[in-house]
Amino acid sequence: MTITGTAVLLIYLILTPFIVCGFSGVDRVVTARMQGRKGPGLMQPWYDLVKLFSKETTSVNDIQKILVMAHCFFAIFSGAIFFAGGDILLVLFALTMAEVFLILAAYSANAAYSEIGAQRELIQMMAYEPITLLTAVGFYLSAGTFRVDELIQGDLPLIVKMPGFFIGFYYILIIKFRKSPFDLATSHHAHQEVIKGLTGDLSGPVYGFSELAELYEEMLMLGISGLFFITSNPLSFIWAFVAVIIILFSMSLIDNIFPRVKWEVLLTTAWIVTLFAGGGNLAVLGAVGK
Amino acid sequence: MRISKSPWLLHYDGSSCNGCDIEVLAATTPRFDVERFGIINTGNPRHADIFLCTGGVNSQNQDVVRQIYDQMPDPKVVLACGICACDGGIFKECYNILGGTDTVIPVDVYVPGCAVRPEALIDGVVKALKILDEKADKMKHGGYRSLTSAEYAEKLKEGENA
Numbered sequence: 001m002t003i004t005g006t007a008v009l010l011i012y013l014i015l016t017p018f019i020v021c022g023f024s025g026v027d028r029v030v031t032a033r034m035q036g037r038k039g040p041g042l043m044q045p046w047y048d049l050v051k052l053f054s055k056e057t058t059s060v061n062d063i064q065k066i067l068v069m070a071h072c073f074f075a076i077f078s079g080a081i082f083f084a085g086g087d088i089l090l091v092l093f094a095l096t097m098a099e100v101f102l103i104l105a106a107y108s109a110n111a112a113y114s115e116i117g118a119q120r121e122l123i124q125m126m127a128y129e130p131i132t133l134l135t136a137v138g139f140y141l142s143a144g145t146f147r148v149d150e151l152i153q154g155d156l157p158l159i160v161k162m163p164g165f166f167i168g169f170y171y172i173l174i175i176k177f178r179k180s181p182f183d184l185a186t187s188h189h190a191h192q193e194v195i196k197g198l199t200g201d202l203s204g205p206v207y208g209f210s211e212l213a214e215l216y217e218e219m220l221m222l223g224i225s226g227l228f229f230i231t232s233n234p235l236s237f238i239w240a241f242v243a244v245i246i247i248l249f250s251m252s253l254i255d256n257i258f259p260r261v262k263w264e265v266l267l268t269t270a271w272i273v274t275l276f277a278g279g280g281n282l283a284v285l286g287a288v289g290k
Numbered sequence: 291m292r293i294s295k296s297p298w299l300l301h302y303d304g305s306s307c308n309g310c311d312i313e314v315l316a317a318t319t320p321r322f323d324v325e326r327f328g329i330i331n332t333g334n335p336r337h338a339d340i341f342l343c344t345g346g347v348n349s350q351n352q353d354v355v356r357q358i359y360d361q362m363p364d365p366k367v368v369l370a371c372g373i374c375a376c377d378g379g380i381f382k383e384c385y386n387i388l389g390g391t392d393t394v395i396p397v398d399v400y401v402p403g404c405a406v407r408p409e410a411l412i413d414g415v416v417k418a419l420k421i422l423d424e425k426a427d428k429m430k431h432g433g434y435r436s437l438t439s440a441e442y443a444e445k446l447k448e449g450e451n452a
């Protein structure tokens with residue numbers, strides 16, 4: 001690995017919680033302003049995270065702790081592969097693995113709400129997995145490689161060749177950032193809805209680890225969105241950064257315009273978007289490729 | 291960093307007439323924006339730091355109150371909101387009412403009023419936050435642990451016998 005590669009990896013490992021907490025702090029303030037409220041301080045997500053780790057460790061069973069730790073490990077690991085310039089397919093599979101551990105942790109609690117939450121999470125995975133895999137295929141078709149460090153060496157940003165994939169990926173980002181639907185397992189809204197479902201039976205530091213994993217996962221998602229914009233030109237990183245900020249802001253906006261989307265709507269629309277945007281793009285790339 | 295920067299609330303209606311609940315809910319809705327103090331109205335005892343209980347405890351829900359309390363990880367504080375939660379209030383003499391919240395779990399802050407006034411409620415939460423910080427400090431330095439509801443019942447029994 002090159003020196004820059006190692007540096008990026010280290011920055012990812014060390015700074016992610018701070019960066020993503022910062023983003024979500026801004027997001028919470030922006031959301032509050034959109035709703036005509038003052039909103040919490042910028043540091044609020046950070047306070048929440050630190051608080052969770054200062055609480056007592058209770059757990060409904062021993063296996064749950066291990067599963068949540070595995071979830072956290074794989075979430076960090078998948079991002080690490082990405083930021084080290086590894087294979088994007090491996091990243092996505094490691095990420096799925098992470099999700100599966102969290103779902104198992106929820107099932108292991110053997111509690112009604114955790115179970116509903118876990119089921120909804122599975123449904124949600126069904127909604128977003130197709131397009132994530134298709135996007136990886138799209139990367140391959142447009143750049144001839146699955147490796148992230150080679151994907152960023154193109155002359156043109158990848159979005160030029162894969163606008164459809166980007167639309168599809170953007171659509172599922174809203175799910176990945178736990179924005180919509182509001183009744184999904186760990187949505188940031190409506191904490192009363194199935195009392196947080198998936199993470200409903202995690203508490204204290206164990207819950208903290210699942211939150212930490214979420215931060216790393218969000219960083220990875222931001223990374224993949226940035227990947228659409230990066231070229232061999234170093235200046236393109238600035239563009240990618242601006243694009244990521246715009247994506248984040250537009251997500252808050254969409255979330256506030258459609259605050260009550262339910263998971264049934266999400267599942268059908270995600271597939272329609274996948275089929276038309278992703279599938280259409282795939283067909284064009286396939287045809288042009290030949 | 292102090293734990294009081296991120297207090298998550300759990301609101302439970304014991305046998306309240308709903309008067310106090312309306313006050314509590316009104317104070318925690320976006321209109322008054324408690325989120326600016328980092329407060330989140332969570333519905334989950336496992337995530338909560340402050341237990342807001344309204345209304346007295348009756349013979350049917352006493353186990354529920356105990357369970358909610360026991361599921362909350364330390365440090366935690368209990369707020370009895372309204373005179374019913376403090377000692378049974380006007381329902382005190384009813385055949386099914388055991389009394390205030392403190393008949394089954396230890397209460398840290400009593401907020402009187404029928405219904406509880408928003409000012410009193412906010413004052414109560416501010417007091418609760420101080421206690422929460424103290425408990426967190428004690429936990430860090432001396433391995434403090436709150437009584438479980440079973441231990442609390444023992445203690446109450448001892449008090450009666452003495």
Ligand code: SF4
Nearest residue numbers: 307309310372374404
């Ligand atoms: S204190 Fe008054 S308002 Fe509150 S629950 Fe009791 S009777 Fe209702």
